[in-house]
Amino acid sequence: MNGASREALAAARERLDALADNTSVDVTRLAGELAAVTALLDREGGLRRALTDPAQPGEAKAALVRGLLGTQVGEETLDLVSGMVRSRWSRSRDLTDAVEELADTADLIAAERAGNLDDVEDELFRFGRILAGSGELRAALANRTAGGDAKSELLHTLLGGRADPVTERLVTRLVTAPRGRSLDNGIEALSKLAAARRNRMVAEVVSAIPLTDQQKERLGAALARIYGRRVHLNLDVDPEVLGGVRVRIGDEVINGTIADRLEEASRRMAG
Incomplete structure (x- = not known):
């Protein structure tokens, strides 16, 4: 991201960290709701453009968010997304990318709270190595004709009970909604995001x-x-x-x- 989008993302990260400081906030639920918002923005180009239109007042865009999502997500998700659309974005797609990053980060915060962040980092790396060594698995997970449910079931067979639930959720979201990314790039981005939680x-x-x-x-x-x-x-x-x-x-x-x-x-x- 460049310019305005970079500043908007930095502000959104700060708001998420402030929320995460409150241990009463259910960050796992927050992650799931932000992932659902990501899917909505990715699917609805017109909505994405309306929420990033610099000619529209920030409060009007925040009101649109509350009107669309107010009965479907929690107050924390509403506050985060409303704050994001008040910001200025260089490209409409940057907003979707930012919401997706916050979803992944919220799941990583859940792992951090449980003392399992190191395990998640290692499991993401190991899964990347497994992908690199198995053309058959890579083909199955990247197959565009296979449904998301089938891919989720395959990943649950591979990871369920063997990896941290956060790892499974992160990988499943990447595989079922890659949004143009390769599996390799997606796993690498998740690994870097996990490392950033520890400033490492x-x-x-x-x-x-x-x-x-x-x-x-x-x-x-x-x-x-x-x-x-x-x-x-x-x-x-x-x-x-x-x-x-x-x-x-x-x-x-x-x-x-x-x-x-x-x-x-x-x-x-x-x-």
């Missing part, structure tokens, strides 16, 4: 064998010193990595593997 960066770490607890602590501390903030480690094992580790944070890759060093030596000899 996410590092994907690949090693030939599992790292010990001491090695994980040392690596985490070293990366925190480099980047000036806590870093959450998503760990993976690849037997083809001959030694050391390979770390990716965003677009930056830190190579420390024997295989990489051998490849570099070969290039120098060939030159």
Whole structure:
């Protein structure tokens, strides 16, 4: 997002955080209602444009929201969405994206309250790895002719009882309503959103064998010193990595593997 939309989203995030500070607020219900609003805005282009029309007064747009949703969602959802439509948006679709982000964040807050946010982060990462390794599963979940109920049932078979309920809800929403995103991009965005709840960066770490607890602590501390903030480690094992580790944070890759060093030596000899 750019310009006005970025400012509007920042304000919406602050309002959601203020709501979440009140433990009496049912954030799981809030997440579900915001997801329903996302689906409505995604489906109704005319409504989306009306709610982001800069020529219309903010109060008029907020009144429209209350008229449409007042009997269907709770007061917290009404307050959030009404505040969002009072803001200025660069593109009408940015409003839908922002409501969707708040829905996902509300579910992550539920995991945080339960002390399970770390588990959800790890499960999202693992699910991404499973997708990367299974073309059959990817095809089934991305199949446009398959109904949402069938995909939800498949995900429940895979994740039900094995993953945190928040993980299952997040992945199910992504798969049944991808809104133009690939599964890979969607899972990555959810992982970053989970990390942001803890103000942490996410590092994907690949090693030939599992790292010990001491090695994980040392690596985490070293990366925190480099980047000036806590870093959450998503760990993976690849037997083809001959030694050391390979770390990716965003677009930056830190190579420390024997295989990489051998490849570099070969290039120098060939030159």
